[in-house]
Amino acid sequence: MDLDVRRLRVLHEVALRGSVTAAAAALHVTPSAVSQQLVQLSREAGHELVERAGRGIVLTPAGQVLATHAKDVLGAVEQAVAGLAALHRRVSGTVRVGAFASAAGALVAPAAARARAKHPELDVRVIEAEDQQSRLDLRSGTLDVVVLQEYDHVPAPLVDDLDRHPITTDPMHLVTPVGWRRGTGRLSELRDVPWIASAEHTPCLGSTLHACRLAGFEPDIRHRSVDFALTLDLVAAGLGAALVPELALRHVPPGVHVQPLAEPVTARRIFAVTRALGGAPQRPAVDALLTELSGPAGVPRGHLPPVLA
Amino acid sequence: MDLDVRRLRVLHEVALRGSVTAAAAALHVTPSAVSQQLVQLSREAGHELVERAGRGIVLTPAGQVLATHAKDVLGAVEQAVAGLAALHRRVSGTVRVGAFASAAGALVAPAAARARAKHPELDVRVIEAEDQQSRLDLRSGTLDVVVLQEYDHVPAPLVDDLDRHPITTDPMHLVTPVGWRRGTGRLSELRDVPWIASAEHTPCLGSTLHACRLAGFEPDIRHRSVDFALTLDLVAAGLGAALVPELALRHVPPGVHVQPLAEPVTARRIFAVTRALGGAPQRPAVDALLTELSGPAGVPRGHLPPVLA
DNA sequence: AGATCCATGTAGCTACGCTACAACAGCGAT
């Protein structure tokens, strides 16, 4: 019996994403194909691997066992590929990087440019993706590197076998309309103004709330935006104050006043995550990108708005 | 890129056996198929994996690297299969055992019978095979268990990641025609008689030579036989003396006198070998057979010839 | 109940891998 890698990958995706449809999407095939592969695989395995649960499916115990082993097999295959890549004297191949918008623009894009300049055969692809999604894609192999953020008060634990590579710490800045009287950068001076914050269940909103509560008040959040460019526009329109991380301040519209937080109670740590290859070294291509991401260049200070520089 | 298990297995076999033809035979396909798979695999790998060397081929460095990783992948797949098999409450599946002739008849066959009696769904297959061949087949996965012998003076080192399971120690016996005057079982009494021994380059011949030299003489080897049944027939015909391991003495023809060696200078250790699964437990089916092989029953004393019982 | 979502069957097409045969290259012998 041989347990095709293909089929094991299907099971792995199903285990990871919890549904045939999601796995099919990740694998760029139709749900029908995934379903057929599961049937075939369970025939080979001699056990039912999934069973219907309401509208979806769940893995049977046998399915979970095999999924665990599938992860090992896929890891071994990946190490084989990495071993081959390491034979090339030149850094080459494709690295897929997932990052949230502000990091993608401010950190990953320049790093990718530097990496490509150094290694012409390196193909870096940047995919904007949100936290949970990108973790799944990393573990499934769709992405090779994921850039995540972590707010001080909300540690984001790294499940299972992922490696963490620190990049930088991104301080939050206080953003207000220029029309407002200038403060000292103390949050408590802004207890009675309208606020602009991110959507529910986002770490950024949590960060704002946390900072304001530490300053002794509950912010009056009037507007919500997950896009910092929009947030800045809202501030420019005089609609409220906001806390914005430095990396999102590369293009500040007129009419916005930016100042560092007097009490740097909140900052987000930004770090890259890769699949741990069981002690084996990463692919040279991945290493090259990680070097640029966390290298001395770090945050391109030259790109910061004048008010901060 | 996905590096099909199938292809990796092809490379693994080629690496193990050193030729396309041998690998093809082991995989039960034509050499053409193996050759095509190698071409395809090297295309995927981005490196030449084999190159012609005279009439045959050798692996390139890249080929060796990938072959090593291939072993890991195949090991992971095997562990996955083992994990599935362990889910069955009953011991089932197929176990292929390779053994040299005398052990196969005296040890493996009864053990297989006992195992099958205990576990009706267990399918034990016994394949007679010689030492080097069976080691290759074990490492390639063609065999699951191999029974090997090791003479005291010729330790047989176990390369790489194989597990060793002691079975028994098989003492050598002195075999002479009944027409000869009875000795005390001391080898030195037979320094001037003709001898029957095994072929060149066999451990059994080495054992005989070793024992005789310890007794202070060089045996006058007149006849050669690798088959102990033939050896006994030659002895029965009065052609010479021989040293024969106990396990080969289940069917002693008339006219042969068997006695234990007065000085038990030579004995062969018999042991089973399995692929080490990197710390993971063996398959239940393999475990069941190993239990019977090395269990309390051990050598079936009841089957020994009367002269020894 | 109707609408919707999700998983699973079925028909048909494509593509991959195998066999059989042929060609070619190295090594040894007469």
Added chain:
DNA sequence: ATCGCTGTTGTAGCGTAGCTACATGGATCT
């Protein structure tokens, strides 16, 4: 050198496995 044996590689053709597109059948929500 020539012939023959052995071993690897190329080519044509066939069988099968896996995919898509579409249809079917449950389960959930409104």
